Amino acid sequence: MAASGPVTPEPPFDPARPPVIEGFSPTLYGDTEGFKEKFLRKTRENPMVPIGCLGTAAALSYGLYCFHRGQSQRSQLMMRTRIVAQGFTVAAILMGLAASAMKARQ
Numbered sequence: 001m002a003a004s005g006p007v008t009p010e011p012p013f014d015p016a017r018p019p020v021i022e023g024f025s026p027t028l029y030g031d032t033e034g035f036k037e038k039f040l041r042k043t044r045e046n047p048m049v050p051i052g053c054l055g056t057a058a059a060l061s062y063g064l065y066c067f068h069r070g071q072s073q074r075s076q077l078m079m080r081t082r083i084v085a086q087g088f089t090v091a092a093i094l095m096g097l098a099a100s101a102m103k104a105r106q
Contacts, residue, residue: 052089
């Protein structure tokens with residue numbers, strides 16, 4: 001049988017505080033950053049992604065506008081331009097990931 005002795009109860013789980021895990025920090029930064037700060041930081045890290053997103057949105061909007069006006073040739077051209085802009089955005093994301101992985105190894 002197990003030795004009986006005084007048993008100290010563990011404190012109850014407090015959902016308001018994150019659990020303490022040795023060697024793990026839930027945030028990289030000391031303070032929490034809002035949407036604006038995070039957006040500006042990410043844009044500075046990889047400025048091609050927002051440019052690609054804006055290009056995609058512009059090509060889509062103008063393509064839909066041309067479609068509405070009955071300009072099918074121009075609408076088709078803008079839809080193809082949108083695909084190119086989306087490809088540029090995906091390539092920019094992948095290059096940004098590769099660059100940050102290479103920087104982390106150094």
